[in-house]
Amino acid sequence: MADCSTLDDDEPLEGADRDAPIPPEVLEAVRTLIRWAGDDPDREGLFETPRRVARAYQEYFKGYREDPRQHLARTFEEVGGYDEVVLLRDIPFQSHCEHHMAPIIGKIHIAYLPRHKVVGISKLARVALGYARRLQVQERLTAEIADAIHEGLNPRGVAVVVEASHACMSARGVLTPGVIMTTSRMMGVFRDDERSREEVLKLMGFA
């Protein structure tokens, strides 16, 4: 998939999103920003940019058009007596900070200790991405993922750790590339029991 080369870079959007007409005021808003940045939105290289930016926004902010908790609606109770931690590590994600609309790029680790119910493993990633594809602060993203799993699966514990770099720090402001911010939310046994917490953090690759 071509990114920002001279090739056409239309991203694959699905169905309704791809075909939805872009309101003229959205195109105009992007043209205004280009002009304000100091360039000419009518020059050849920028002429199609407002349309591409609008389509990109549909992808970045897809999460507003879904309820991520729905991915946890279908669960399995037949787990053969499995009563250990289920862990999904290194889920890559991209979000946008709500203060600068700058990219937040990183990895999410999700673990839970089932009580009765488990869920298809890809669903955990879908929950995470549903919240990531919105304007976010990393702390809230972390909490929303953990809360959704806690509510949806009623597990004995949930642990969510998010590691990310923020373009609003690396590309502007204090200009500190390479800085990683880590946030976590521990619930149930992972919050109350130090040994369980240590174990899950070890499984996630920390400590």
Ligand SMILES: [Zn+2]
């Ligand atoms: Zn920011």
